[in-house]
Amino acid sequence: MGEKVLMKGNEAMAEAAILAGCRHYFGYPITPQTEVAAYMAKKMPKIGGTFLQAESEIAAINMVYGVASTGKPAMTSSSSPGISLKAEGISYLAGADLPGLIVNVQRGGPGLGGIQPSQSDYFFATRGPGHGDFHVLVFAPASVQEMADLTGKAFHLAWKYRMPAMLLADGTLGQMMEPVELPEPHDAFGTDNPWATTGTNMEREHNIVNSLYLSPEELERKNIERFERYKQVEAEECLWEEYLMDDAEICVVSYGITARISKNAIAEARKEGIKVGMIRPITLWPFPNKALAAAADKVDSFLSVELNMGQMVEDIKLAIDCKKPVDFCGRVGGMIPTPDEVLDHIRALAEGGR
């Protein structure tokens, strides 16, 4: 770990990718993530890497596919509407069992929406952003430091499981500046990629990177194999943080920037004697089902706090088998709830429970 620097979240993800060993970035500008591309444009040429502003988001994700086919790490970044365009390429990566990193600094939607922050791509990210049966690893950082830390983690797991990973941030996290301790340069990937198309040297069979299977039997087998791998990911790679949950009667569930707002609201509620805690999913897929199920046996109610219309609510209900009521507090369109708004919801739940 080196000396601390002051970075925007977008810059921290870019630098962390470089420190993890990524030397190929492809992107297309869109607010509020353009600093990722701007940082890469400045830095990559100086270290022998590739920064390429593609002609479109679709081209950029397919360039990630191309580089990944050779076993090399590659990333792209965009914001919500741009991620929609990348959906086809993400599906192809999943279908070809290729790793890659996709950064989504979310803004308001649907459609062109707006440039202010949002978390309204929750469904899109966690259900497999594209056609077909697949998942991507989804990480939800809540600070600039975590944006740096999870970038390396996302790359590492994407390579380990040969699947795309997404960093799901929002405009506020992308734009805000905080002190960061960056990791030392490390190799998040390993060099042993026996599947990569790097030339046979006349010593082995051809490696083929492809998502088209002529035989339905083979395609079915591929899908089943992939879901066996997903089971392992769900069992081993789930990340979450528990905050003041020991005696909690109300469990706030929140991720990313809203988890920080919630923490402030929880601190205020505790001063009023309300026993409230939080489970903060750090991976949104896999979702921390076990942590929530365990909490369901102890708390009276759950409160999902998000910058969307309540997309995580159904995941919470599934995780807890609908054992307890799940309320929702959120704003949309680029609006952000204040800690007081969250506090009001917590108070109402506390009163209802008494």
Next chain:
Amino acid sequence: MDAKRLTLFAGHYGSGKTNIALNWAYRLRDEGRAVTVADLDIVNPYFRTKDAEDDLARRGIGLIVSEYANSNVDLPALPSQIYSLVDDRSTYGVLDIGGDDRGALALGRWVPSIIAEDDYDMLFVVNKARPLTRTVEDTLEVYAEVEAACGLPFTGIVNNTNLGPETTAQTVLASMEYAESVARATGLPLKMTCVDKRLINDFAGQVDSLFPLDILELYYMQKEGM
């Protein structure tokens, strides 16, 4: 305070230009001068002078800012009133320029008038804790790019080294050699070193030309302590 009619703050993205520009305007206004702030930032989508709109109005400081700032659209448009600031010599002007060469490009069209009037300070803001300006060499690269993009020569250096909420006097003191080297290499004076007002007593005369800053809560997320 010795001030030219126009003071422009330019430099690397995220070096703290907006915060310093607003503080500079407050200082001028406190001395009883007529002041107008012009936001020429066409790069930053959030954290703008517009966040301080009410504060500026209360103090009687004019604000010229794109009507699209802080809205849901991303239009890099500049308001025509900026011409009035450059031409109206009855008011002091504080100009907040967008980051890097891309941000400075927008200033170009007013440069001939500014040079003709010849009553300006064009200040290069540096923060050693920013990852792309940690060395003198990298900083000089940004300096040259910004100057080339807008065509207005710098007249001074502003050291704004900070680590946000984790800034200590030591953070600033450890940056002085860097800031002085940038000044030496550019042949310009180190006009001032900015410090959070709350840290000012920790310096005890160790640094010349300290400029104490009110750290403006430009966004309510920061106001809420997040």
